[in-house]
Amino acid sequence: MSKVACIGAGRWGKNLIRCFHTLGALHAICDTDCSRLEELSRLYPGVRFTDCWYEVMEDREVKGVVIAAPSQTHFDIAMEALRAGKDVLVEKPMTLSTGDGERLVAEARSRKKVLMVGHVMRYHPAIDRIKLIMDSGQLGELYMIYSSRLNFGRFRKVENVLWSFAPHDISIVLYLAGAMPERFSAFGINKLTADIEDSVMVQLGFPNGIVAQLHLSWLHPYKEQKLIVVGKKGAIVFDGVCNKLELLPHDIVGVSGSLVGRKSEVTTIELPQVEPLLEECRHFLHCINTRTSPITDGHEGLRVLKVLESCQSLISKEGSNL
Known part of the structure; x- marks a missing residue:
């Protein structure tokens, strides 16, 4: 060992x-x-x-x-x-x-x-299950990815909420979208410390038409970690706090010249009871012993950094006047 x-x-x-x-x-x-x-x-x-x-x-x-x-x-x-x-x-x-x-x-x-980055949520079984469902066509044409990571407290003084919270979400979104974004929108608000954003909203546009929206805040009264993928035929929702994955089929049909959404019965998807961090650590040891490249290797970490810098540039340029 x-x-x-x-x-x-x-x-x-x-x-x-x-x-x-x-x-x-x-x-x-x-x-x-x-x-x-x-x-x-x-x-x-x-x-x-x-x-x-x-x-x-x-x-x-x-x-x-x-x-x-x-x-x-x-x-x-x-x-x-x-x-x-x-x-x-x-x-x-x-x-x-x-x-x-x-x-x-x-x-x-x-x-x-071996150079591996601790994007721990990539080692959660829900993420690969979501990717399988997306790739199977079960959701139809893919429209949106929503990700929220909200909590109250542990206010940082060096890095803002984008750099503290978003690496997990960006890593997941890049994996699910299967590409780097080509369009960016980002806005941040700082209320507690000058130049340290407490709340950030990010939009990422991908070449395949998928749009991702990220909401990040440590100035929110409730803890929330949700990932939602919406397509033409349905949506899949992962609640990270409850460790619950649900499939929500739907239809979008034309009725009397208007579009109407019709929901079907929700299905709960069973997930293996594993600790993502333990799986991440196990994977690092496996990569050391087998000399294989990690799932979240340095190149993946670099892609996340490029998105972070692009978003930070927009936030810094826009500033916070609220």
């Missing part, structure tokens, strides 16, 4: 640590908060602890480095890990610029190392 080191033991890092420990692959934990390391040492005896990530790079037992540190550090840590001969799983966003993302992809390619 290949061994990994987790750099960053905060809220999300602790989840990654738990998963890799469950899989028997956790070798080391690195965090600058020594009190946090002391707490984790009681949970994971026998694991190496350090507050210096350079020590991780020198550890020959570490084959993979998992990065869940603040996003502004992703590029530097990932680059050092690749140069040290480690395979890398870096949390989203991969970096904070396309240029840095391209450098990571080039470094990984030249050193023949």
